[in-house]
Each structure stands twice: as structure tokens, then as C-alpha cells.
Amino acid sequence: MRFGKIQYLNLIPFDVFLKSYPIPTRYKSAAFANRSYPSKLNQSFLFHRIDAGFISTIAGATAHRKHKATQAGIIAKGAVWSVLSLESSFANGDSALLKKHRLSPSASLVLGSHSLESTFEKVDSRVDCHATAHAAARNDNKTAQSKNADSSPQAQSPQKDYQSDTSNALSTVLNLHGRVLIGDRALQYRFNGGKAIDMGQVWWEKHRLPFVFGRLCYNSYGEFYNNIARAFVKKRVKIPHYILQARAKACGIPPHYIREYLAHIHYHIHAKERVGLERFYRALRLKAIKPPSRIYPRNVDSSKCTPNTPYKRQL
Template identity: 45%
Template structure:
């Protein structure tokens, strides 16, 4: 089993959950092998170099059509803090196809910045526009930035998703402090940020995804493909 892991703060709760999830040590080891940023995992997923992972919503479109998705995702209702536009020359973030597409959907101009780098920039007081906030003002729907999709072992990953959605995760102090040191952001700020993120996909989140996918078709924004 090859699981693609995004190395961002917003998936800390899932990482902690997986460490406690009942499975063999060998399986857990395999689930930790493939680590990268979202757009790289998109390619690995589309080429089936990984069996599952939290895939950018734009790349998860094909899994959505094939019903190879779970009910877990990376979701924000209103401001998200870590997907922003900063006032630089217009440019995309190489790490996230979904955020680049969302920028076009929202007709925003500037440099796209995501993940821990965006969170650090915001913490330092940098001028920015929060794309999650703009989306919510226009659509009144949550935005699903990534979705837990699979190519194989569907029942196994659906069971993990179901258990994760039902679990209230408490992050150990030492893990938060490890990330705090790594990204130079205080523990308190990380915890405040995580209050803006949730993971269970329900009816409103499904509507948010469908609205985003309609906009991609309307604006003729290309989705990542194998070729």
C-alpha cells in the first residue's frame, strides 16, 4: 500500500490519528514512504505511483467521477489562512494546482502562495488576500482544497476515512512544537490556524466541490492529467 502524504501543518491531525490507527507496523511504514507537496502527489496519484492520499481537489475530479473518493478532505469554511494571494507579480504556486485554479475562478491577480509558507507569511503580517474567505463571500459554501482519494484498496481507505471523521484529535504538545520549530511559527498561532480547517465532507462540502468543478468547465481551466 502506497500512501501519498502532504507535509503541511493542516494534516497534522490526520498524521496523529494514523499513528494510533490499528494496523501492522509494516503497513504503517509503507504509509509513510511517499511524502511531498500537493501538485507532486497529484502526478504520482494520476500515474498510480501511489494508491491513495489527500489529493488536490482539481486532480481528484477523476476519482470523483469514478466514485473512488472518501468523505474526508482538507476544508475551510470562510478564511483559511494558508491559501493566499500576495501583491507581487502575477504567478502561480508550483505546489498546488487547486489553489492556482481557484485564483482564476475568483478573478484575482497576484502571486499565489499556499501551505506553511503562506501561513508564515501571514504570521509575519504580510499583505494578502485570503482565497478561502473570498470564495465563501461569493458562494456561501465551504471550499474543499484537497480530498482523500484512492486508486486501490478502497474499502481499507474508506474505513480509515470513516474512523478519522468520527475521531476528535488532540495534538500532542511535542508534535506541535516540532512543527513550530520547523516553520518558525508559535504553537498558539498553529492551533488558531487549525481551527479554520476541518475534514469531514458532507452535503454542503459536496455542493462546494460541484460549484468549483462547474467553474473549471465554464472558464475552461485544465485539470492535471497524465499526459
């Protein structure tokens, strides 16, 4: 049996649970062998290179439809801390959320005034006042048209995270246009004081429903994985101190901060979580967002992509 697991801090409880679960050691070894970031595991799942795993919600749409998804998932009811939109703004002028997240809708007007001043400075002083006014008005009109084009949803598509599929789609669904950052890198960014919008929080404010970021899905051995999922969501897992210390050292995040982070996540898909899933799938259809395909992005060298590489801000 081939199992794939997301190599993020949010699945530490599942690691601890699986070590104590009564299955042969060879199965446990298989479960810990295939670890990577979500988009890579999605490809492995679609190609049937793994029998089961925690798959991104968007990639698990077919499994959901075919009833090949368990009731175990990675869920947040509000802020999740590890799915962020950096330097983001909202489309279509959602004034309430703009005010709440301190995003200024007048930024484009300020930029427009600066560009207008620069236009006047470049006008030849020898031209008479009427010609100057006409040229300035024409240039200002072009500037306004270009800014309107840049502010359209098509022009400001979110900058995607190569490790993500669901969060990239969620950013589009929520009309966010900033850089998407997920997983341990996002948690490191937040811990170091980085400013960003928490997508889990925005989803909750819009829909008042939990969001399922990933789900335990399977291609085969359905009964076996359903039993594991049922046992996992029923058990309250206590993380040993030595495991927490080891993961904290590897990620550069204090243990107490990891505990606070895990308190924002739960794993049992109930009725409200299922409603949230259907709401998200409906939004994908309305936005014409396609689920990931079997074609892996050619511009990404997967051998150099590690799940816990810290995010480096581009200057």
C-alpha cells in the same frame, strides 16, 4: 500499499490519528514514506505510483466522478490562512470586493496621468502648439490602449505556485491576479505580517459554501481507505504537545498560532461541502481550466523543492 500525504501543517491531525489507528506498522511506515507538496503528489497519483493520498481537489475530479474519493478532505469554511493571493486585484471591477479588500480600481488612471506627463516632457519645444497637442493625444491614446490590454483577464493571469494545482485554478475562478502562495510558506508569510487576500474567505463571500482544497482519494484498496476516512472524520484528534513543538520549531511558527490555524480547518465532507465541490467543478468547466496531466513541469527541479521552504519576497 503506497500512500501519499501532503507535508503541511494542516494534516497534523491525520498524522496523530494514523499513529493510533489499528493497522500493521508496515502500513503506517508506508503512509509516512511518501510526503511532498500537493502538485507532486497529484502527479504520483495520476501515474498510479501511489495507491491513495490526500489529492488536490482539481486532480481528484476523475476520482470524484468514478466514486473513488472518500468523505475525508481538507476543508475551510471562510478564511483558511494558508491559501493566499499576494498583491492581488479583482477582474471585471467587482466593486464590493474591491472596497472590502481595499483594492483601488483607480490605480491605472494614476499611472496613466504620470505617463501622460512624461510624454509632454519629451516633446520638442521647437514644435508648435498644434503639433504638440496632436502628438500628445496620439501617445496618450497608445498608452490607454496598452493599459486596457494589460488590465484584461488574459493579460493578468495569476502567478502560479509550483506546489499547487487547486489553488492556482481557484485564483483564476475568483478573478484574482496576484501571486499564489499556499501551505506552510503562506502561513509563515501571514504570521510575519504579509499582506494578502485569503482565497478561502473570498470563495465563502461569493458562494456561502465551504471549499474543499484536498481530498482523500484512492486508485485501489477502496474499502480499506474508506474505513480509515470514516474513522478519521469521526474522531476528535488531540495533538500531543511534543509533536506541536517539533513542527513549530521546524516551521518557525509558534504552537499557539498553529492551533489557531487548525481551528479554521475541518475534515468531514458533508452535503454543503459536496455542493461546494460541484460548484467549483462547474466553474472549472466554464473557465475552460484543464485538470493536471501526467506531464510534470520541466522548468521545476523537484529535487530542490521542499514543502516548507519560506517564501521570499522578490524586490
